Ligand SMILES: Nc1ncnc2c1ncn2[C@@H]1O[C@H](COP(=O)(O)OP(=O)(O)OP(=O)(O)O)[C@@H](O)[C@H]1O
């Protein structure tokens with residue numbers, strides 16, 4: 001029979017296994033310890049009774065005086081409830097829900113009852129839920145932006161095509177008027193810039209569906225070079241060094257053109273003092289980052305190398321993020337490199353960026369070559 005009240009109390013406290021339930025003296029020294037406390041914190045009664053309860057706190061909280069602050073609050077208000085990280089005997093931390101009640105007798109503070117619960121699992125579940133909700137909101141926002149960009153970019157593309165055609169016709173009529181031709185060139189360059197922006201937006205908004213076909217990069221480059229040269233300012237010289245006899249690659253020529261236009265635009269923008277931009281092609285053999293085997297395969301490399309201002313490490317790290325730009329508002333979308341990365345990755349290739357502040361930047365697209373398997377090494 002359970003008649004002895006102190007035995008009843010002992011049994012009650014010892015039966016509580018989900019909560020650490022123990023007494024502190026007014027200074028915070030541990031006076032009693034139950035099996036729940038041992039289970040949650042890992043210490044046996046012998047190890048903790050007579051030591052300060054501050055040992056369960058993270059060092060930073062302990063140094064900030066958190067343990068005694070909670071005792072003071074409990075003494076003042078008759079109760080304190082808090083939540084925070086605590087440390088187990090093995091050094092691991094857990095999320096604790098803590099209640100501290102002062103024990104008073106005839107107006108004198110005898111100590112405190114402290115109840116601690118390990119709520120790590122709930123805390124983690126809540127975090128996961130919150131992260132999932134944030135991710136969902138983020139996706140919804142992206143979808144909205146995507147829809148908006150898709151609509152706008154189609155509209156703008158049509159408008160810019162009309163303007164571009166009109167400018168072309170006009171420039172034929174005023175060919176003998178130097179000043180008028182200059183003005184038309186400036187208008188045409190602005191139209192080209194607008195067209196690039198709308199293509200970037202379109203690429204971003206549709207998640208870039210590629211229309212892949214075997215292409216010869218050198219042949220395409222030779223077609224595109226005059227237009228690319230036109231987009232560069234006069235103080236920038238665009239040169240090409242194309243390796244002969246390259247294998248074909250399977251990619252979307254339109255997207256490749258946009259990617260190259262983005263890279264040349266970036267290079268020209270970085271070459272403020274004037275300098276050279278070199279477009280190069282080559283065949284390289286590299287390990288396929290997606291393959292399980294250590295076999296090398298052929299990649300056609302298309303690189304754009306500039307002698308511009310380069311990128312500091314913190315800019316290079318973020319340069320390919322969508323909408324990341326160091327330009328002023330209204331000057332750049334920050335979608336250029338993100339298109340380049342997205343497109344290259346979707347083509348089964350990868351992008352190498354090497355940059356040195358004050359020296360220049362080389363961005364290389366490595367696109368998997370269509371090769372006779374016998375040639376794979
Ligand atoms: N060749 C380069 N040299 C130096 N910095 C570069 C170069 N290419 C990219 N960057 C940096 O990376 C940033 C992001 O480039 P990205 O092409 O994605 O956007 P953007 O050029 O700022 O905008 P947009 O392409 O729409 O004009 C740039 O703002 C610039 O700071």
Ligand SMILES: [Mg+2]
Pocket residue numbers: 262265266332335336337
């Ligand atoms: Mg750019």
